[in-house]
Amino acid sequence: xxxxxxxxxxxxxxxxxxxxxxxxxxxxxxxxxxxxxxxxxxxxxxxxxxxxxxxxxxxxxxxxxxxxxxxxxxxxxxxxxxxxxxxxxxxxxxxxxxxxxxxxxxxxxxxxxxxxxxxxxxx
Numbered sequence: 001x002x003x004x005x006x007x008x009x010x011x012x013x014x015x016x017x018x019x020x021x022x023x024x025x026x027x028x029x030x031x032x033x034x035x036x037x038x039x040x041x042x043x044x045x046x047x048x049x050x051x052x053x054x055x056x057x058x059x060x061x062x063x064x065x066x067x068x069x070x071x072x073x074x075x076x077x078x079x080x081x082x083x084x085x086x087x088x089x090x091x092x093x094x095x096x097x098x099x100x101x102x103x104x105x106x107x108x109x110x111x112x113x114x115x116x117x118x119x120x121x122x123x
Contacts, residue, residue, distance in 0.1 A: 079112075
């Protein structure tokens, strides 16, 4: 198992870590083997799960947090959806005023989207 480790400037530190991990695994094996045969399997699985949880938490803690900017809001998409919602409302007699209001709101969003797109491309 030690043959798989790289050699180089950091190999001394890696060797120390390898020995420490091997010592800890021997200690865990002693504790598990000292238990009765009926709970030995459960202890082995418990130790493996604990190791997985602890190492995954430390991997997540060391990852740098990415502060990505959210994508810019474009009201054109909302305007298109509102037009699609307004068309069936306009065709009905009862909901025609509501459809007209939704269509006006869609027009406002559409103009806003076109203006925002024009200014966004210039900067």
